[in-house]
Amino acid sequence: MEPAIDLAAKLATFEGHWQPRTVCEYNGHDVMVVKVQGEYRWHSHAETDDFFLVLKGLLYIDLPEGRTVKLEAGQMFVVPRGVQHRPHAPQEAHLLLIEPSGTPNSGDPATAAPRRVI
Amino acid sequence: MEPAIDLAAKLATFEGHWQPRTVCEYNGHDVMVVKVQGEYRWHSHAETDDFFLVLKGLLYIDLPEGRTVKLEAGQMFVVPRGVQHRPHAPQEAHLLLIEPSGTPNSGDPATAAPRRVI
Numbered sequence: 559m560e561p562a563i564d565l566a567a568k569l570a571t572f573e574g575h576w577q578p579r580t581v582c583e584y585n586g587h588d589v590m591v592v593k594v595q596g597e598y599r600w601h602s603h604a605e606t607d608d609f610f611l612v613l614k615g616l617l618y619i620d621l622p623e624g625r626t627v628k629l630e631a632g633q634m635f636v637v638p639r640g641v642q643h644r645p646h647a648p649q650e651a652h653l654l655l656i657e658p659s660g661t662p663n664s665g666d667p668a669t670a671a672p673r674r675v676i
Numbered sequence: 677m678e679p680a681i682d683l684a685a686k687l688a689t690f691e692g693h694w695q696p697r698t699v700c701e702y703n704g705h706d707v708m709v710v711k712v713q714g715e716y717r718w719h720s721h722a723e724t725d726d727f728f729l730v731l732k733g734l735l736y737i738d739l740p741e742g743r744t745v746k747l748e749a750g751q752m753f754v755v756p757r758g759v760q761h762r763p764h765a766p767q768e769a770h771l772l773l774i775e776p777s778g779t780p781n782s783g784d785p786a787t788a789a790p791r792r793v794i
Binding site: 559560561562563564565566581582583584585587589606607609611612613621625626627628629630632633634635636639654656658 | 677678679680681682683684699700701702703705707724725727729730731739743744745746747748750751752753754757772774776
């Protein structure tokens with residue numbers, strides 16, 4: 559019997575916030591887990607939608623025009639490409655993210671966290 | 677506050693097995709939820725990897741050469757494109773699937789379940 563990818567076990571292998579780890583690849587995308595807490599910067603991705611699935615905790619995603627999406631565990635949201643957004647989490651939250659391989663997480667290659675594989 | 681996509685709530689809106697429902701789109705892919713039970717047929721997808729995340733229950737994916745992957749809730753697996761596989765679930769299981777929009781779930785347009793959006 560071969561092991562599947564256990565997302566909680568992957569998340570248990572590292573600390574630090576807003577530093578996604580790639581757990582596998584899918585159709586040219588990185589499937590990633592990340593721990594987040596506090597507020598990320600406003601940003602957008604010109605070339606890709608942004609996929610968020612909350613595995614644990616609570617995440618807010620601020621959107622233009624004062625809109626905010628609230629995501630609890632088992633809830634997901636896709637930010638369309640080009641749309642400004644600001645994720646924030648009052649407590650530590652654990653997420654599954656999907657982005658095309660090589661996409662900078664901040665939308666800016668100069669300030670993006672390095673992509674790490676676990 | 678805008679609602680996120682609640683995967684369990686989406687799954688509660690329908691019955692039937694092996695009939696995925698699209699909950700949103702992501703980069704030209706359908707993000708889908710599906711209830712499965714029993715054994716699906718051996719098949720492969722020539723043009724796409726196959727993404728499985730178990731939300732509830734237990735899923736096995738048989739692979740070539742007698743290999744089998746066991747997935748419990750919170751575990752995922754990507755079957756590479758072109759690789760034969762046979763999913764099966766002893767009890768009802770709930771999955772998140774991702775496939776390029778228009779991909780037949782059986783690998784065969786003639787026998788694929790119709791794609792439905794919820």
